[in-house]
Amino acid sequence: xxxxxxxxxxxxxxxxxxxxxxxxxxxxxxxxxxxxxxxxxxxxxxxxxxxxxxxxxxxxxxxxxxxxxxxxxxxxxxxxxxxxxxxxxxxxxxxxxxxxxxxxxxxxxxxxxxxxxxxxxxxxxxxxxxxxxxxxxxxxxxxxxxxxxxxxxxxxxxxxxxxxxxxxxxxxxxxxxxxxxxxxxxxxxxxxxxxxxxxxxxxxxxxxxxxxxxxxxxxxxxxxxxxxxxxxxxxxxxxxxxxxxxxxxxxxxxxxxxxxxxxxxxxxxxxxxxxxxxxxxxxxxxxxxxxxxxxxxxxxxxxxxxxxxxxxxxxxxxxxxxxxxxxxxxxxxxxxxxxxxxxxxxxxxxxxxxxxxxxxxxxxxxxxxxx
Numbered sequence: 001x002x003x004x005x006x007x008x009x010x011x012x013x014x015x016x017x018x019x020x021x022x023x024x025x026x027x028x029x030x031x032x033x034x035x036x037x038x039x040x041x042x043x044x045x046x047x048x049x050x051x052x053x054x055x056x057x058x059x060x061x062x063x064x065x066x067x068x069x070x071x072x073x074x075x076x077x078x079x080x081x082x083x084x085x086x087x088x089x090x091x092x093x094x095x096x097x098x099x100x101x102x103x104x105x106x107x108x109x110x111x112x113x114x115x116x117x118x119x120x121x122x123x124x125x126x127x128x129x130x131x132x133x134x135x136x137x138x139x140x141x142x143x144x145x146x147x148x149x150x151x152x153x154x155x156x157x158x159x160x161x162x163x164x165x166x167x168x169x170x171x172x173x174x175x176x177x178x179x180x181x182x183x184x185x186x187x188x189x190x191x192x193x194x195x196x197x198x199x200x201x202x203x204x205x206x207x208x209x210x211x212x213x214x215x216x217x218x219x220x221x222x223x224x225x226x227x228x229x230x231x232x233x234x235x236x237x238x239x240x241x242x243x244x245x246x247x248x249x250x251x252x253x254x255x256x257x258x259x260x261x262x263x264x265x266x267x268x269x270x271x272x273x274x275x276x277x278x279x280x281x282x283x284x285x286x287x288x289x290x291x292x293x294x295x296x297x298x299x300x301x302x303x304x305x306x307x308x309x310x311x312x313x314x315x316x317x318x319x320x321x322x323x324x325x326x327x328x329x330x331x332x333x334x335x336x337x338x339x340x341x342x343x344x345x346x347x348x349x350x351x352x353x354x355x356x357x358x359x360x361x362x363x364x365x366x367x368x369x370x371x
Contacts, residue, residue: 001313002124004198005031006232006303007071007328008254011039013056013262014290018065020258023329024302024320029070031304032121035128036071037200037234038062038103039080039259043091046084051136053272054261055083060091063099073117075130075200077105078235081148082139089146105130105200106141106148113141113149114182116190124307127194129186131179133203133215134235151183151201152176153215173215180219184226191227196311199228204236204253207279207294210351212240212252220250229312230305238280238296239341241349243356244369249315252352255300256293260326263292291326298322299341302330304364316364317345333363341365 005028012020021028028034040058048055066074074096082089089106096103107113117128131151132140140150153176157169183199191197201223203216220231224245233240233252240253267273268285277283283294291297300320306313319331319341331338342358342365349356355370 002033002121002126002307003031004033004035004126004303004305004307005070006035006254006305007257008037008234008300009039009237009256010036010062010066010071010258011056011058011260012062012065012258013040013058013260017059017062018068020260020327021065021069023327025069027318027330028302031070033072033119033126034070035073035075035198035200035232036066036257037075037078037202037254038066038092038096039078041080041084041088041092042095043084043088045091046088049082049085049136051138052080052083055080057084057088060095063095063101067099067101072100072102073119073128074101074103075105075202075234076103077113077130077132077148077200078202079132079134079136079139081106081132082136082146086146104128105132105202106146108146110141110143110149113147114186116186118190118194124309125194126307127190127197128200129183129190129197130200131183131202133201133219150176151179151203151219153213173213175215175218175222180222183219184222187223187226187228195309196229196307197227198230198232199223200232200234202235203233204240205279206236207238207276207283209238209280209296210241210348212352216252220252221245224248224250232303237293239299239301239345239348241345241352241354241356242367243354244367247369248312249367251303254303256297256322257300257302257320257328258326260290261292262290263287286324289324291322291324296344299344300328301341301365316361316366318364330363333360
């Protein structure tokens, strides 16, 4: 039996990055292997690209902190992959390699970016792939260009009332055909070599509660049809509902896990921040806080799952609360915040029209497909 854990986005920004994991490390290291999504370049070099939005340079020691916390499988397929150019990205990959992490989703070319991670523990072999749909221009890898593994999406705006100019449009999204074909082919090829496949998908609409775009749903179902056993979504910075397809779990957003985000008054008044802030009207900056995200971002989860040679045999969620210190903490079942996270999951899942139920089971939340 192999015990697996997964957390969401990580990007410590403090003197000692390892301290952000103080309250969660003991539980996470009990798993045989852990996964996370890295949201920052681990570099002291590079020129910030003009299309980068909020970004920072992360300390190389972050890589060591991840491995020491049991988060050895690291996706770097995201919208920050190329924030500091090729130098910053390649430094990040080198630092992950130096620390002993198994990284995926980015590389010096498209072949490397699409390369899977294969892990064998306790006689069970897991395969991992990571792709990114949140793509500033030129952040994706090509045959002779560094970047991340792309899973691009198309957006179409349909005018509903053609005789009423200026009325809201219906929004349709679709997966990029060639990217999806490459991803499903990778899943099928990997599935032939391992006992189970896990796909990390950096996707979705950040900060907006409940909404899961069609392209994200389509990609998740396509990779399960190709042989994936679990899909893990990241990027949204808040929880989203989850669903089961063909009996396999799709976690559309793991939300934040270990991020510092400090903010000064100048940034809070910037045009870029004010545009993003509109996505969640409850978002009020706190200049004394290490964690400047909307109130919904205080709630998070980790996945705890078990695999054997036949595949996935157990799956549960552990509620996590992130306060203004930015340090994640697991929530005990007698803590009122446990029920708050459980209720939130039920509400956003219902709003997204996923047929999923959630049941409290000790310190776990167990999702199940509604009959």
